[in-house]
Amino acid sequence: MELLNLGIKAIFVENMIFAYFLGMCSFLAVSKKVSTAFGLGFAVIFVLGITVPIDWILQEYILQEGALTWISPQFADLNLEFLSFIMFIAIIASMVQLVEMVIEKFSPALYGSLGIFLPLIAVNCAILGSSLFMVQRDYTLAEATVFGIGSGIGWLLAIVALAAIREKLKYSNVPGGLKGLGITMLITGLMGIAFKSFIGIAL
């Protein structure tokens, strides 16, 4: 029940995009077509679902203060936390490489349409952000996994919804300076208001 609650919270209430602005770059750049948005969304769920638990294990057994005592008790006051940025980003970069190879093999069409944005998942703030939040909030392994997947689903929902709106937007008459990024930001704001209505939901 606790876990379900955390999942709901990660998907709706603390949505990566609307509450923390994470992953905005690809959110804005790849949200022109629903099908591409779906593909990227699933890739993000997959990468998040893998990297957050791995980063948790890394944090718990290698980086944290005194985490290395399982090797030898003399490491009890060793604190490697300053290495966490580099370690996390290395894990993420290699996972993204893996996903890229899998997608290229099984769905060349999706691979073609995602193009440059696939490697850019590595620098998608939502991925690194989730890992950093996981450390900040002291989650357990199960919680970290649920949180990772939940954040991914929330991100997918947001990008697919925005892509659907932008597909319709092509037929409307937007003032010149507001075209593209400007109107997209305003729409995101309005969508954020809608997502705010989930505040306070708890199972």
Added chain:
Amino acid sequence: MSTETIEQPIVKEKSSEALLSKRRKRLVTDPLNEDNPISVQVLGICSALAVTVKMEPTLIMSISVVFVIVFANLIISVMRNLIPTRVRIIVQLAVIATLVTLVSEVLKAFNYEMYKVLGAFVGLIITNCIVMGRLEAFAMGNKPYDSLLDGFGSGFGYAWIILAVAFFRELFGSGSIFDFKVFEAIGLNIQNNGLMVDSIGAFMILGLIIWVQRTKTGYVEH
């Protein structure tokens, strides 16, 4: 070894090109307005919005980003001929992550309050697309001194936009600027707007700033 490699090209170029020639000035001034990383190139929006509730954390964040982008540009540019193309992303990320770790440790040591406020967002400078984008697009193919200038340009272009967003959000959301209660000081009784403190305010303000800025520069997206 490193100082030698940094200085050499500068000395060489002095003879052929002025230290602040017209082309070089454009490297700094273009990203401020016409080629702004946030409002025109759509990069680095992630962290741009998260820290802009108040002016002070925003200022710290801007300084950190300028520092990281300038030095990352410089380092990558110095090493550009040594990096194999296949592993360049990892090398770039490693350089950025090292610089960001430096920033985060300095912040933790000298301004712990701000470190707690900014929290995970200092770490997220690593994934700030502006830094990556400039390394990929500029530092990999240009000389160190030019890259340095380009870093300053992009950094400041980013800084003024997020400072502008933070200005409006703090003014209308908390009624203050740098924690100085403006509205109270001049005797106006204006209700604080909760929407501005919320993430939604940031989206709206940035949307409007982009609108005004693009109308002025005449840039239209197709």
